[in-house]
Amino acid sequence: MSDPELQRLFARHSSSLCRYLNMYLKDHSLSMDIMQESFTRMAEFMTHSTIQDIDAYLYRVAKNLMIDHFRQQKKQQSIIISDEQWQGIPSRDKSLESVAIRDQQLKQIQQIIQALPSRTQEIFRLHREEGLTQMEVAQQLNISLSTVEKHLANALAMLIHKWKD
Known part of the structure; x- marks a missing residue:
């Protein structure tokens, strides 16, 4: 995909793709980041192969990135433990x-x-x-x-x- 084609694709879909992502993410900055990453991945992929339906593929890439974000966020939430929670966990060391x-x-x-x-x-x-x-x-x-x-x-x-x- 040439630079002018990518620029046209960006001009045509960037704002609608960002709105689509923001419906789920509720974070405009994050939506912008994922939208930009989607175009980056599209450009990389297009140098190696051709895509029949570029518009659908772009939204699929964005959706997959959004799903990855939710998975990562869920994983991080299960790992985060506050200081109070750490103190509530019994120690394996036996007290005297x-x-x-x-x-x-x-x-x-x-x-x-x-x-x-x-x-x-x-x-x-x-x-x-x-x-x-x-x-x-x-x-x-x-x-x-x-x-x-x-x-x-x-x-x-x-x-x-x-x-x-």
């Missing part, structure tokens, strides 16, 4: 207080478990700490599944009862 509380709770749990009968402690340890299923615990200790279930139920009942105290 929360670490101390967790350590204290773990000690209490260990004391409760140590107060259980030795067989119940062993079954509880195999199931909870070693990750064995109840059936695997029963097979390893050569006891019935119902015995394992009873010991685990007793251990959990004791943990719940003592934890409330």
Whole structure:
């Protein structure tokens, strides 16, 4: 496309294309920018190929640029976080207080478990700490599944009862 042809196309469509864009964008400056970018892309494309309907193609380029703008704007809105929002996000770093509380709770749990009968402690340890299923615990200790279930139920009942105290 020659410069005079591009100038004629610009004179014929620039204001209507800008109005078209402004209907959606509600920002005259942005509409002007996208309109100018549309003509720039048209000029670049026309140096390599021919277009049957230049007017329709121009509006299609403008619409695609506008859609790209909306996508980019939506992406940026999802990324923008205010200082107040950043402060509301919990830190992955554990505070000294929360670490101390967790350590204290773990000690209490260990004391409760140590107060259980030795067989119940062993079954509880195999199931909870070693990750064995109840059936695997029963097979390893050569006891019935119902015995394992009873010991685990007793251990959990004791943990719940003592934890409330």
